Amino acid sequence: MKLKLMVIREDKVELESFEYQQQVIGEKPVVLDVLLQYQENQNKDYAYRYGCRNGLCGVCTVEVNGKPKLACKCRVGEGDTITPLSTLPVLSDLVVSRQAVSKQLVEKLPVPQGTGQDNNADNTDYQRLNRCIECYACLHECPMHEKNDLTNRQADYLYGNPYSLLRIQRNLVDANATEEVKEKSLKLARDLGIEACRDCKGCRCGVGINLKKDVIRPLLFRLPNGEPDKSIEKEY
Amino acid sequence: MQVVEKQYDVVVVGSGGAGTSAAVAARDQGCSVLLVSKDPINCSDSKISEGIVTVRGSETDKDTETELSSNIRIQGDDIGRAEHARAFAEDSQSAYEWMRQQGLKPHFDESGKAKTLGMAMGGHTQSRSIDHANGGLDYAHALRQALTEKQNGHLDYMEDAWFLDLYVQESEQRISVQGGLIYHAADGVLVSVKAQAVVLACGGIGTLYFPHTDTMRGNTGDAYAIAARAGAKLVDMEQIQFIPFAAVNPPSHQGLIVGEPVSAGALGVIRDATGKVILSEIMARTRAECAAAIAQAVEEGRGTDHGGCYLDLTDNIQGASAEPFRYVMKTKAGSLLKVVRASMGSSAARFEVPWEVKPSAHYCMGGIATDENGQVFDANSQPIHGLLAAGQALGGLHGSNRLGSTSLAEAIIFGRRAGYQAAVSAPLNSGSDTNEKSVIEYYLSMLGRDGESYGIDITRALQKACWKFIGPARNEKDMSELKDSISQREQQLDDCHVSSSKYFNQSFIDVVEARNLLQCATFIVQSALSRKRSLGAHFRTDSRPDNLGKRPFSVQCFWESEGQLKIVHEDREASPVGARIKLRMQQGGKILMLKLLRHLPLGLRDKILIKKYAAAAGGLPKENVHEA
Numbered sequence: 021m022k023l024k025l026m027v028i029r030e031d032k033v034e035l036e037s038f039e040y041q042q043q044v045i046g047e048k049p050v051v052l053d054v055l056l057q058y059q060e061n062q063n064k065d066y067a068y069r070y071g072c073r074n075g076l077c078g079v080c081t082v083e084v085n086g087k088p089k090l091a092c093k094c095r096v097g098e099g100d101t102i103t104p105l106s107t108l109p110v111l112s113d114l115v116v117s118r119q120a121v122s123k124q125l126v127e128k129l130p131v132p133q134g135t136g137q138d139n140n141a142d143n144t145d146y147q148r149l150n151r152c153i154e155c156y157a158c159l160h161e162c163p164m165h166e167k168n169d170l171t172n173r174q175a176d177y178l179y180g181n182p183y184s185l186l187r188i189q190r191n192l193v194d195a196n197a198t199e200e201v202k203e204k205s206l207k208l209a210r211d212l213g214i215e216a217c218r219d220c221k222g223c224r225c226g227v228g229i230n231l232k233k234d235v236i237r238p239l240l241f242r243l244p245n246g247e248p249d250k251s252i253e254k255e256y
Numbered sequence: 257m258q259v260v261e262k263q264y265d266v267v268v269v270g271s272g273g274a275g276t277s278a279a280v281a282a283r284d285q286g287c288s289v290l291l292v293s294k295d296p297i298n299c300s301d302s303k304i305s306e307g308i309v310t311v312r313g314s315e316t317d318k319d320t321e322t323e324l325s326s327n328i329r330i331q332g333d334d335i336g337r338a339e340h341a342r343a344f345a346e347d348s349q350s351a352y353e354w355m356r357q358q359g360l361k362p363h364f365d366e367s368g369k370a371k372t373l374g375m376a377m378g379g380h381t382q383s384r385s386i387d388h389a390n391g392g393l394d395y396a397h398a399l400r401q402a403l404t405e406k407q408n409g410h411l412d413y414m415e416d417a418w419f420l421d422l423y424v425q426e427s428e429q430r431i432s433v434q435g436g437l438i439y440h441a442a443d444g445v446l447v448s449v450k451a452q453a454v455v456l457a458c459g460g461i462g463t464l465y466f467p468h469t470d471t472m473r474g475n476t477g478d479a480y481a482i483a484a485r486a487g488a489k490l491v492d493m494e495q496i497q498f499i500p501f502a503a504v505n506p507p508s509h510q511g512l513i514v515g516e517p518v519s520a521g522a523l524g525v526i527r528d529a530t531g532k533v534i535l536s537e538i539m540a541r542t543r544a545e546c547a548a549a550i551a552q553a554v555e556e557g558r559g560t561d562h563g564g565c566y567l568d569l570t571d572n573i574q575g576a577s578a579e580p581f582r583y584v585m586k587t588k589a590g591s592l593l594k595v596v597r598a599s600m601g602s603s604a605a606r607f608e609v610p611w612e613v614k615p616s617a618h619y620c621m622g623g624i625a626t627d628e629n630g631q632v633f634d635a636n637s638q639p640i641h642g643l644l645a646a647g648q649a650l651g652g653l654h655g656s657n658r659l660g661s662t663s664l665a666e667a668i669i670f671g672r673r674a675g676y677q678a679a680v681s682a683p684l685n686s687g688s689d690t691n692e693k694s695v696i697e698y699y700l701s702m703l704g705r706d707g708e709s710y711g712i713d714i715t716r717a718l719q720k721a722c723w724k725f726i727g728p729a730r731n732e733k734d735m736s737e738l739k740d741s742i743s744q745r746e747q748q749l750d751d752c753h754v755s756s757s758k759y760f761n762q763s764f765i766d767v768v769e770a771r772n773l774l775q776c777a778t779f780i781v782q783s784a785l786s787r788k789r790s791l792g793a794h795f796r797t798d799s800r801p802d803n804l805g806k807r808p809f810s811v812q813c814f815w816e817s818e819g820q821l822k823i824v825h826e827d828r829e830a831s832p833v834g835a836r837i838k839l840r841m842q843q844g845g846k847i848l849m850l851k852l853l854r855h856l857p858l859g860l861r862d863k864i865l866i867k868k869y870a871a872a873a874g875g876l877p878k879e880n881v882h883e884a
Contacts, residue, residue: 029757030757030759043506043507044505044506044507047506048506049506049507050508052508053507053508059712060712060716064710064712064753064763065710065753065755065762065763065766066762067760067762069295069296070473071295071299071473071474072304072470072471072472072473073473073508073509073511074470074512074595076303076304076391076392076393077295077299077303077304077472078299079295079296079299111416111441111442111444111759112757112759112760112761112762113760113762115416115760117416117442118296118415118416118442119414119415119416119442122296122415125404126403126404127404127405127406129404131359131401131404131405132359134357135353135357138361138364139364139369140368143361143364143389146361147361147389147390150389150390150393150397151390151393152397153393154296154299173442173443173444173759174443194359
C-alpha cells in the first residue's frame with residue numbers, strides 16, 4: 021500500500037512516499053501501524069505522538085486527506101496522505117504544539133466547589149460531556165479558533181474552541197455548580213468569542229459527542245438576547 | 257540549544273493521578289509548583305484506565321482498615337512494606353473524597369450513596385471498588401479540573417517536557433536533591449530548574465515490552481532510572497504485573513486488554529492450543545495465576561502460533577443465564593468488549609467462540625524505595641533530602657501482586673502525601689556544588705552527534721528481547737544472556753545519531769528514553785535472577801514456588817558505581833499465619849463453589865447464576881430474565 025507522509029523539520033517541508041508492507045494477511049492497517057513501520061524502516065527520527073493505541077488518550081490526532089483522525093483508530097487506504105493537524109502550530113513532522121489550547125482555561129474557568137448536590141441529581145448530561153478525550157479534532161474549521169495567531173508556537177490563544185466551550189458547558193450542567201459559577205462560566209464563553217458560533221454550521225467531535233446539540237446550542241440559548249440564529253436552529 | 261533557568265519551591269514529574277494530586281497538595285500549602293509532563297497534560301495511564309477505584313467501606317461498614325491492609329499484604333506475599341499498606345487503608349476514603357471535590361461523579365443509588373461494582377475485585381475480600389460512567393476519562397477530567405482552579409499557591413505546568421536528570425549534592429554521607437534538567441520540546445529549550453524538592457510521579461515500564469503492553473507509550477521507566485542515577489534504592493523490580501488476557505492480533509491491537517479474571521464469568525476456562533483446559537474457575541484466580549498458566553503452556557510448546565492460549569467463555573452462554581451474563585458484560589466490561597469485537601470479530605464479542613489471548617505488561621509493582629510519605633531512600637536506607645516518589649514510581653506497596661482497582665486510589669493517596677511532604681521539606685544546602693554543570697554538559701554534548709544507528713533501533717531490539725526473556729516466563733539461562741546483551745546495547749547507545757534540532761527533537765528523545773529503558777531492563781533482569789523461585793508475578797519455569805512457611809524478603813537494587821548494580825535482600829515481617837490461612841481458605845472456598853456450580857443440573861445452575869448476575873449489574877432488565 022502506497023501512502024504519503026508529511027515531513028517537517030526546521031529546514032524543510034516535504035511529502036514523502038512510503039510503501040507499507042502488510043504484516044499479516046488481510047490486514048487493514050490503521051494510521052499508527054503505518055507510522056511505526058515508516059519510522060522503523062525509512063525515517064528513524066520521525067516525530068509523531070501516540071499513547072494508548074485504543075482511542076482513549078487523545079494524543080495521536082493527525083490529518084488523513086485533510087480531515088482530523090485518531091491515528092490509532094483510522095484505517096488507511098491506497099494513496100492516503102498523512103499530515104499534521106492544520107489547526108495548531110507544528111513542532112516537528114506530525115507533532116503539533118497543544119499547550120496554548122490546554123492552558124487556555126487555567127485560572128480562568130471557575131471550578132464548582134464542594135460535593136453533595138450531585139448525589140441525588142441526574143448527572144447524565146455531565147457524563148455525556150466527559151466522553152471528551154481531548155483529541156482536538158473539533159478545532160477543525162472552527163471560526164473562533166481561526167482568529168488566534170496559529171503561526172506562533174509560543175502565542176497564547178485569546179479565542180476559544182469547541183473543547184473550551186465543552187468545559188464551560190460542563191459547569192452549566194454540574195449539579196454542584198452555584199449560580200455564580202454558572203454566570204462566570206457564561207461570561208468566559210462570551211470572552212472567548214462564542215458569538216462566532218452563531219454563523220457557523222457547527223463542529224465535529226473526534227469521539228462522537230454531539231457538540232452542536234449538547235454544547236454550542238445550550239450555551240447560545242443562555243446568552244443575553246440569546247435566540248440562536250435561524251440557520252443554526254435548522255441544523256437540529 | 258538554549259538553557260533557560262527557573263526556580264520553584266517544588267517540581268513534580270508526571271501528570272497522572274499521582275503527579276497531579278502531588279502538585280495540587282504542594283500548591284495548597286502555598287508553594288510555587290512546576291508540574292512537568294512529557295505527554296500532553298493528564299494524558300496518562302490514569303486517563304486510559306478502566307476508572308475503577310478502591311474505596312474502603314464503600315459497600316459495607318464492616319470493611320475495616322485492618323482487613324484492607326491485610327488483603328494488600330497477604331496477596332502481595334508479604335514482600336511489601338506494612339507501613340505502605342496501612343497508609344493506603346487509612347487514606348482511601350479521603351483520597352476518593354478529594355477526587356469527588358474535583359468533579360468525579362460515581363453512579364449513585366436512590367439514597368444518594370455511591371454505588372460499587374457489587375463484587376470483590378481480584379484479591380479483595382470485600383466489594384469496595386467504585387466504577388465510573390466513562391472509566392478513566394472521568395478520572396482524568398477531575399485531574400484537569402484540579403489544575404484549572406485558582407488558588408493561594410502558584411502552579412505552572414509544562415507539557416512536551418522530558419525530565420532528564422536530578423541535580424544532586426553529596427556531602428557527609430548525605431544526598432540531597434536540588435532540582436533538575438528538563439527538555440521542553442514544545443519551546444525548544446533546556447530548562448534548568450532549582451527547587452527544594454522534586455516528586456517523581458512518572459512511573460511505569462510497560463513500553464519495555466511493546467507491543468505486548470496495554471499502557472501508555474510514555475511508560476519508559478523514567479522514574480526508576482532517574483531516581484537510581486541520583487543514588488536511590490529500588491525494590492521488587494522483578495515484580496511486573498502481566499494482565500493475562502490481551503489481544504494477539506491484528507498488530508494494532510496486540511497487547512490491548514480484552515478481559516480480567518473476574519470478567520471470565522462463572523464458567524470461563526483457559527485452554528491451550530490443543531484445546532485442553534489448563535485453568536478453570538478463573539473468576540476466583542489472580543491475574544498472576546492466569547498469566548502464569550498461559551506462560552507455562554506457551555513455554556512447553558502448547559501455545560498458539562501467536563504465542564498465546566484460548567480464553568473460552570462459551571460455557572457461560574449455554575443456558576438461561578446466557579442473556580444476563582451478556583448484560584453484565586455489556587454494562588460492566590463494555591470497553592473491553594469493544595476491543596474484542598475490533599480484534600476478533602462479533603461472534604467473539606458474543607462469546608460464541610474462544611478468544612485467542614496472551615499476557616500483556618500492565619503495571620510495575622516494584623519501584624523506588626520510600627517511606628509511607630513517599631520520602632525516597634538511598635542505598636543505606638537513609639532519606640535522600642528533597643526527593644519523593646508517588647504512584648507507580650513508588651515501590652513497596654503491592655509486593656508481588658496488585659489487587660484490582662488499587663492503582664487509581666494509590667495514585668491519589670501517595671500523591672497527596674508526597675506533595676505535602678515536598679512542601680514542608682526545608683531547603684538543605686551545604687554550600688558545596690551539585691552536579692548541575694555536568695548534567696547540562698552531558699545532554700548538550702549529545703546534540704548534533706553523528707551516528708549510524710538511532711535510539712529507536714536499540715529500543716525495538718531491547719523490547720523483543722525483554723518480552724522473550726524477562727516477560728511472563730523466565731529462566732536462569734535466558735536471563736543471563738539478556739544481561740550480557742544489555743551492556744552491549746548501552747555502548748551502542750553512546751554512538752547513536754542525535755540531531756541538533758530544537759523543537760520536538762525525536763532522535764534526542766529516543767536516545768534519552770532508550771537509556772532509561774536499558775537501565776530498567778538491568779534492574780529487572782538482575783532482580784529476577786536474584787529471586788530464584790517463582791513468587792507472585794515473577795514466574796520462573798526453572799524452579800518451583802517457595803512454600804508458605806518461608807520468610808518473605810524483598811529484592812532491592814542500587815548503583816554501587818557506574819555500571820555496577822548491587823542487589824541486596826531485605827527480610828520482611830510475615831503476616832500472622834492465621835490471617836494468611838483464612839484468606840487462602842476464602843479463595844479456596846470460592847474456587848470450590850465455582851467447581852460445584854459447574855456440576856449442578858443446568859436449571860439450578862442458571863437460577864443461581866441469574867441471581868449473581870443481577871446483583872453484579874444492580875438489577876437486570878426484564879427481557880433478560882424471562883426464561884428463568
